[in-house]
Amino acid sequence: MKKQHFKPLNSSLLYSIAVACLLFSLHDIHAQRTKTNINENWSYLENDTNKLTTANQAKNWTVLHLPHTWNSEDATDNTPGYRRAASWYKKQLVIPKIAANTVYQLYFEGSNITTKVYVNGKEAGDHIGGYIGFTIDITNLIKQGNNEVAVRVDNSYNPEIIPSQKSDFTIYGGITRDVWLLALPKNHIDNLKITTPKVSNQSASLNVVATINNLEANKDVKLEVSLKNPKGKIVATKKVVPNSVKTTITFDNIKNPELWDTQKPNLYTVTVSLLDKNKEKDLLTEKVGFRWFEFKDHGPFYLNGKRLLIRGTHRHEEHAGVGAAMTNKQHRADMEAIKEMGANFVRLAHYPQDPEIYKACDELGLLVWDELPWCRGGLGNEVWQTNSKNMLTEMIAQNYNHPSIILWSLGNEMNWLPDFPGGDDPEKTTAFLSELNDLAHKLDPTRKTAIRKYYEGSHVVDVFSPSIWSGWYSGSYKSYQKALDTYKKEYKHFIHAEYGGDSHVGRHTEKPVTGEGLIKSEGWEEAIVQTQVANIAQIGDWSENYIVDLFDWHLHVAENDPNFVGNIQWAFKDFATPLRPEDDIPYMNQKGLTDRNGNPKDAYYVFKSYWSEKPFTYIESHTWTERQGPKGIARNISVYSNCNQVTLYHNGKSLGKKQRDSKAFPACGLNWDLNFEEGKNTLIAVGETKDGKTVSDTINVNYRFKKNDTALGLTLSSEKLKNGNYLVTALAVDKNNLRCLDYEERVYFQCLKGGTTMKNQGTPTGSESIKMANGKASIEVIPDADGTPIVMTVLNQNFKGEFLIIKQ
Structure with a gap:
């Protein structure tokens, strides 16, 4: 688990930061681009002033490393709401020498929600939207030696920027992804856009569109393009004279391509060099995969001419203790765990995610549904519409080259809970959806568009997912096949995204609540949770047993239906949401196959049994x-x-x-x-x-053989963990000191002395407020370094508090 340590900023530390920045080696940037990570040693100020001068006068700056969010804990603490405001970041950036004919940029992989960047006291640029990367040109604002970069980031409620605050997930504020310093030749390759117009088992074609910056200033240049196969052997090369700012290089007959698929995600490498009098001035590389796909009308999905049952899950970008400020290692670990489970598809919910995710999906063989963050909130005003179109444009441009992506999603539950008066008007909403659909196809004619749970727009996009929560928000899971048969006929290209239910780790029952006699077992249409219609989400016991059976049934149906495209389980990991304070772990959506730390629940192994190849x-x-x-x-x-x-x-x-x-x-x-x-x-x-x-x-x-009696009290015990911490466990017991396996009430842990609880983690052992699982609840405690005895207490509404002293 990544921890962020804060300490007051002082002059000696400032000097250390400056010295560290001097280590950036930019000596040859006049000849070739460099990309330097600048995550370390930023100053942070939790103050929502919009004036840089006011921020600079503040005394309470602290030091941290990026990525960072100020909501890493308050999103999952026991207080309603979480901080939606602005903060400042500042860095002393030393550039030993300003090279001639060089462009300097800052590249932010993600900064949520709005960002304004200052360099040496002057505004350098801004960006709207928290889930897409952007660059800020700082060439004319920097000087040789010490430079100050200041960044104001704001995640305040803003109905003009998607996603809506009514979405069922946390909108983390901060610079939540990596930041880079780029140094580019003034005459450089701005980007590459790669398409594979024709692909078969026998041959393939490749188009590379190279956008050249400042071409008019130097027309005595050439582009050299090479294509290497997955083993690194050059299979095609070409040299051309750029005929415009955007130059297309075409390879028409690549014989016997090694195809990209979910089992063998073969990646070729495209290298484009900008030559000035045959001397390399700039170079850019991209990965490319040769594949083709098709959604059969009212039928299954095909990849490279073969039927592929989509076996999918969903992924939110967050982890216990750090929120959305995950390291690349943590991002990669999520995708590797998804692949190890046997999945071949992931829907990125409900926004574009870290660049490491797309890289991992390309390399691991995971098909991707990439999603514009139009999640709930309805249709907005003109500013909202402009922002949404810009985000779609940026999302497609940024992620265009990834072979793993097959779907651009234009939104999810879009017309639900409007933020603007009349924002749920279906005619106007559908008209705007059509605009987005046309824009997506104009920007990328090679991929399909999709939405979920906006029925009025089902005919607009290429692929549609209705809402089917059989056995959770509606009906019985045994009605699942009936739902599939109905929707396969109704929608030309039907896919099922989102199904499952909540489970509390360690809660089990000999007879899970199935709703028999209480709900309409033959129904499958989702009943909105806010109604009084009975469903398992309301009356169920949240046991792992029931969720195992629910998933088992869904997979049993999907795996044996030859005409089904496939389904996408919700969701891979538990994640934070401000809309669920009453959940067994407060403010956590517990529908994950793993807990928020990535530890598998029972349900994970159900999927693994159907999907994975490694024996277990x-x-x-x-x-x-x-x-x-x-x-x-x-x-x-x-x-x-x-x-x-x-x-x-x-x-x-x-x-x-x-x-x-x-x-x-x-x-x-x-x-x-x-x-x-x-x-x-x-x-x-x-x-x-x-x-x-x-x-x-x-x-x-x-x-x-003896059943426990009514719970009469709580007991506390502890065990020392391998990491040096202590696991403190509370048990509900009856008059005979038997553990009450049917007790599920909420308990509250507190460390009174000698240590610190691992609270606000949103995990089964990382919450001070948690409902019991079969009469048991635990929390991890970090002991104080001085060896002071730890004093723990546990309370609830039914019994007086219990105390435990742990002598270290």
């Missing part, structure tokens, strides 16, 4: 090791595995070998009835692969 077995459940029930009552145990055959052992005795069958439910037929013995029960699942290899999983279950 997983007994449901590693977080359900304390159970109870009458003697002689058989319990059904499911094993999730991708192996052909699995044998389950109970206390050393084989319960038989079973064959995996994707048409069987639950767990593809890998489930056994067994009678637990009182006390310790050891379960071992052994899976056998096609080539005779075995993999296994083991859990120990403590089973009791």
Whole structure:
């Protein structure tokens, strides 16, 4: 977990920053471009003044490293709302020498929501929109030696900028992604736009459009373009004289291309050199993938001429402890975990994401639905419309070359909860959607457009997703096939984005609430949550068991429907939202397959059993090791595995070998009835692969025949973790000191002395306020360095507080 440490700014530190900046090596920028990361050693001021002079007079600047958000904790603390205001960032940038004929720029990968940049006291430029990169030219404002860069970032409520504040996710403020100093030759390649007009197994064509900056000042130049295959061998090269600012270089017959697909994401490298009298003046490289795709009318999806069932999930850009200010390593880890699960598709919800994400998707073989952040809020005024069009233009321009992207989404739930009077007018909203659709196709004729849950616009875009939350916000999950059959006929290019439900880690029940007799089991249309219509989201127990069954059913249906495009589960990780203070972990949307730290829940292994190739077995459940029930009552145990055959052992005795069958439910037929013995029960699942290899999983279950009585109090205990911290655990107990496995009320942790709780993390062990899971809740505590005994307390509305002293 990344921690951000703050300390007061002083003169010696300023000197250190200046010395550090001198390390930037820019000695040859007159001949070639350089790109220098400048994330380290920024000063930060939490003050929403709009005047630089006022900010400079403040005394409470602190030092930090980028990326950064001021909402890393307040988005998930126990106080309603989170800071929506402005802050200032400042950096002392030393440039030892200003090179002649050189353009200097600052490149921000993302700064949320509006940004204004000053250099040496003068305004250099600004940007609207928090999820798309932008450059600021600082050439005429810098000087040799020390330069001051100041940045004002503002995430205040602004109805004229998407996404709407009514969206079900946190709009993090700050410079949330990397910042770079660019030095470019005055006559340089501004960008490359790469398309692959014709692709087949036998041949491919390639168009490279190079935009040249300041071409008119130096016409004695040439462009040299080379194409290297995935192994690094040059397979095509061409040298041309630029005929305009935008010059197109075409390769017509690339034989037997190594295609990019989800199993083998082959990437070629395009290198474009700007030559002045045959001497290299500038150079730019891009990756390219040769692939083609098609959404069959009322049918499945094809990639490179072969049917591909889309197996997708969603990804929000945030992580425990840092919010949206994630490192590239953390970004990459998310995508690798998604790929390891076996997914081949990711919808980026609900905004363009960090450049590292697209790079990872290209390299890992993950198809991408990239989304304009028009999320809720309805149609806005003219300024709103201009801002939205600009964002779409920037999104497509920035991400155009990524072979992983196949869909430009124009929005999500757009007409819901309007921010402007009349903003939910369907006629006007659809007219503007049509404008966006035309703009997207003009900017990129090679990809498809999409939206989700705006039915009036379903005929406008190429691909449409209705809202189907079978078994959560509406109906029963067993009505899923009926919903698919209906929508496949209704929509020409139908895809299903968003399904699932919330689960609280460690909460289990022998009989999950399914809604039988309480809800209309044959329905599938989503009932808006705010109504009184009964649904599992309202009346369910949020157990891991129920969500496992729900996902298992959805996958069981999807994997066996030959005419289905595929679906996209919501969402991969738990994420913060200001709209859900009442959730088991406050302000967390707990629909993730992993917790906010990326630790898998049971549901992760359901998907892995259907999708992944690396052999594994997983007994449901590693977080359900304390159970109870009458003697002689058989319990059904499911094993999730991708192996052909699995044998389950109970206390050393084989319960038989079973064959995996994707048409069987639950767990593809890998489930056994067994009678637990009182006390310790050891379960071992052994899976056998096609080539005779075995993999296994083991859990120990403590089973009791005596049911707990009513909870009468709480107990506290602790264990020391490998990282030196302590895990403090509260249990709800009855009069016989039995853990109350049916107790789910909220408890509140507090460290009174000797340490600091890992609070505001939005994780199962990182929240001071949390509902119990089977009568249990825990929190991690960081001990003070001086060894003072830790004093912990836990409270709730039903019992008096309990105390625990931990002697270090």
